[in-house]
Amino acid sequence: AAELQAKLASVSDQTEAEELRKEADAADSTAATKANEAVAKEAEGAALEAAAAPGAAAPEAVAPSATPAAASGDTTGTTAGTTKPAATPSTHEPPADPRADTIAAGYSFDTPTMPLGCALIEGHNYPNISISLPLRMMNRHGLVAGATGTGKTRTLQLMAEGLSAAGVPVFITDVKGDLSGLMSPGTPSEDLQARTAAQGQSNWQPTGYPTEFLTLGVSSEIAPGVPVRTTVQNFGSLLLSRALNLNATQTQALHLIFEYCEQRNMALDDLKDLQEVVTFLTSTDEGKTELKGIGGVGRPTAGVILRSVSALAAQGGDVFFGLPAFDTANFLRTAADGRGVISLLRMTDMSEKPALVSAFIMWLLNDLFRTLPEVGDVDKPKLVFFFDEAHLLFQGASKEFLAQVEQVVKLIRSKGVGIYFLTQNPTDIPEEVLGQLGSRVQHALRAFTPKDAKALRATVSTFPVSDFDLEELLTTLGVGEAIVTILDEKGRPSPVAPTKLWAPQSVMGPADSAQLKKAVEASALAVKYMTPEDRESAFEKLRAEAQKRQAEAEAAAAAAARAEAEEKARKEAEKQAKEEEKRRREEERRRREEEREAERRARTGIRGAASKAASSFARSLGTQLSRELVKGNGGKKILGTVLKGFFK
Secondary structure, eight states: OHHHHHHHHTOOOHHHHHHHHHHHHHHHHHHHHHHHHHHHHHHHHHHHHHHHSTTOOOOSSOOOOOOHHHHHTOTTOOOOSSOOOOOOOOSSOOOOOHHHHHHHHHTOOSSOEEEEEEEEETTEEEEEEEEEEEGGGGGGOEEEEOOTTSSHHHHHHHHHHHHHHTTOOEEEEESSSOOGGGGSBOOOOHHHHHHHHHTTOTTOOOOOOOEEEEEESSOOSSSOSEEEOBOHHHHOHHHHHHHHTOOHHHHHHHHHHHHHHHHTTOOOOSHHHHHHHHHHHHHSHHHHHHHHHSTTOOHHHHHHHHHHHHHHHHTTGGGGBOBSOOOGGGGGOBOTTSOBOEEEEEOTTTTTSHHHHHHHHHHHHHHHHHHSOOOOSOSSOSEEEEESSTHHHHTTOOHHHHHHHHHHHHHGGGGTEEEEEEESOGGGSOHHHHTTOOEEEEOOOOOSSHHHHHHHHHHHHTSOOOSSOHHHHHHHOOTTEEEEEOBOTTSOBOOOEEEEEOOOSBOSSOOOHHHHHHHHHTOTTHHHHSSOBOOSOHHHHHHHHHHHHHHHHHHHHHHHHHHHHHHHHHHHHHHHHHHHHHHHHHHHHHHHHHHHHHHHHHHHHHHHHHHHHHHHHHHHHHHHHHHHHHHTOOHHHHHHHHHHHHOO
């Protein structure tokens, strides 16, 4: 019927379409009839068994189906939509089915495994057919997918428990905060015991697991944990560009700025270091000169980077960066009893800052890839990394970022690390990455819209060929049920196995807040990472250089002022000396003039006296002459009298 419906969607001829539609209806009717017959036979068999049991009362009606929450042990309750309730497991042996034999043969391994559940065919549990993953193949990565409310989180919890029990460390990004219950033993109940017995989980025991609680940036009441932070320099320009939503040109410019800091031995510890560097390059004369020497970085581009960094810091992104930088080797620890430590990273900001948080998770993987040695294929992985809400890792990512993710996924398995992505739909993962995932646990999918139907068909096409109608099966799986396919020990795809997933042994929900706080305070990592540090980095170095330049400028200005004052004083002294010389010369001139005037006056006085004497003599002579002439004396007497009067 599904094949006919698919063919019908591509037919344009009305007559042919009508014939196909009739055939599809007939196929649906036949399938429904067979299903009803199977249900009737099962009910009849159950009634006969009940009647044959000693002291058994005749059944009045068929037992009601368990709700999804009860069937899975999930505390989230029933989910609206097409997800059906998981059927109450029957108490008799499941019917023989050749598909069960195929699944049993495909999931029989000689090496240690991590159990997932039991086979589930046509509503029947096959508790003797265990569906499990070989530990040695878990570094081949995997996918856990399914619509909201189908049980992905509990599957993640189950896998984390199984890995920890096998001595494998686990890292989980806890987006919703409902995985902290891993630290506490679960609570047994009659319904749970009945469920676990019906699906072959006879060894279920309430168990808590060694858990390390981590948080991005700063521990808080909402997200208590040991802070995980790193330096901007270790984070790298590519991942920071992803966090800042920079385009290709701006990403290249940021890379050049990182290289410039490395060449100048300026450590980029936190965002204020990067802000200070870009501010220096764009706002100071020395920096503008340096910026010209960094090829390909223009002032407008540097300005965009500065504004983006400032905006990220203002939004609280600065708490992700700084010292002490978290050592990712802490993810590889085991407890004293040999169980793997589950590192649970609480991420409250995933929806608010998806680019930054996803880039930070990618940094963790990058750092593991960079620091871990090559180990090849080992009996069990060194670490299994679970990334919840994985679609946020790829949303709006650049080609460079996607290429980096693809490279890490391809190569990190040789370091003994497995990566498992959790998302709602497999189409959320890029094809280049999806092709690297060897295992898949696929929960129910919705097909409410044409887009959903197309995604459903695309998902079905990626499974190995099987005897199951996967398109129908994927839309009718109940909570706690999934379709599983993995790589076997020889790297071959296993048969497609509808699976009834086992119940986790720890609390399926968040842990008590007081207990969680106590666990964080008792952590051995808290002593090292709780208190932030601040060493001399680019910020302090540039500030010191700026202060030095300012001091030198002030000293130069003071020296210039002193020189100017000295020059002014010298000029003033020269001026005063000139004026003094001028006054001296003026006084000398006046003195000489006075002397000349005195001499002139002296000479003028002698000539005046002589002139006066001559005048007096002339008058005397005239008078005497007149007298002598009157008296009739002679000329000698006159001359003698004149001379006597002149020299008198």
